[in-house]
Amino acid sequence: MKIETGRDVMVLKTLGYVFIFLFGFMCVMPFVLIVVSSFSSEASILHRGYTLIPEEISLDAYRWVFRNPGRIFRAYINTIGVTVAGTAVALLMVVRGGYVLARPDFSWRNVLSFFFFFTTLFSGGLVPWYIICTQYLGFKNSYLALFMPPLFSVWNLIVCKNFMKSIPYEITESAKVDGANDIRIFYSLILPLVKPLLATIGMFIALAYWNDWYNALLFITDKDKQSLQAFLQDMLQSANALKQMASSGQADMHLIGELPSETMKMAMTCVVTGPIIFVYPFVQKYFVKGLSIGAVKG
Numbered sequence: 001m002k003i004e005t006g007r008d009v010m011v012l013k014t015l016g017y018v019f020i021f022l023f024g025f026m027c028v029m030p031f032v033l034i035v036v037s038s039f040s041s042e043a044s045i046l047h048r049g050y051t052l053i054p055e056e057i058s059l060d061a062y063r064w065v066f067r068n069p070g071r072i073f074r075a076y077i078n079t080i081g082v083t084v085a086g087t088a089v090a091l092l093m094v095v096r097g098g099y100v101l102a103r104p105d106f107s108w109r110n111v112l113s114f115f116f117f118f119t120t121l122f123s124g125g126l127v128p129w130y131i132i133c134t135q136y137l138g139f140k141n142s143y144l145a146l147f148m149p150p151l152f153s154v155w156n157l158i159v160c161k162n163f164m165k166s167i168p169y170e171i172t173e174s175a176k177v178d179g180a181n182d183i184r185i186f187y188s189l190i191l192p193l194v195k196p197l198l199a200t201i202g203m204f205i206a207l208a209y210w211n212d213w214y215n216a217l218l219f220i221t222d223k224d225k226q227s228l229q230a231f232l233q234d235m236l237q238s239a240n241a242l243k244q245m246a247s248s249g250q251a252d253m254h255l256i257g258e259l260p261s262e263t264m265k266m267a268m269t270c271v272v273t274g275p276i277i278f279v280y281p282f283v284q285k286y287f288v289k290g291l292s293i294g295a296v297k298g
Helices: 004-040 042-048 058-063 069-102 109-118 126-136 154-164 169-177 182-193 195-210 214-221 228-247 253-257 261-277 282-287
Strands: none
Touching: 004 261, 058 228, 058 261, 069 109, 069 154, 069 182, 069 195, 069 228, 109 154, 109 195, 126 214, 126 253, 126 282, 154 195, 169 182, 195 261, 214 228
């Protein structure tokens, strides 16, 4: 069926815009609900539940979250520093590894690809891994515990390898004819062509570092070296413990009555996810370019 009139085109565009609007609305509403709930009072949440329009606006949740600004600022610095450094190093490792494994003139590419993939089938277990990290690598109470474990991902390496295959090998061959070495080819020719890959994988790696709390839980006991997620988790566990003590008569009920436990969870979510959300608009355009990067002809 052919669309021949401008009216038909307008109807299809309108339906498309309505569908996109409804889909975007459903995606955004949970975040809006979290933000609105974080500014609601504890009493209104317990009485009416979570609503899009707050019955009573209150900043008590944020006052409890930022009641120790020095520690939360230190946790922010730790998380930002590890995320920036880890993303830069990890991105360079997986992109270079993917480029090498994708080159047809590298005879060991299939053997190494199997070696990396084989490590994803099983693991040595938590206890041996913990012993190696603490007794042999010295990760206990060290920033290396936050930096090293998420540094390399086989999944990201496989994605990089498959993406590199879309780049014509004739580019590398022509550069070699002109006298360029492999390092010059990679940094001058390959990297400018894989900006969508760098943005996408870099975003994945940054999110992994930013949301990492497990390694801090295992290896970090020094409060000054805690990540943001570990610090907020400790705060939430302390609040829950305080409520349990109050229910058993071991704590002041008046103090517990002022503790906004439900709204504080929402405020913690905003504090943790807020900064990393603002990174997405800077890399959004590269996701669109990634759809057509494979159309380069040799």
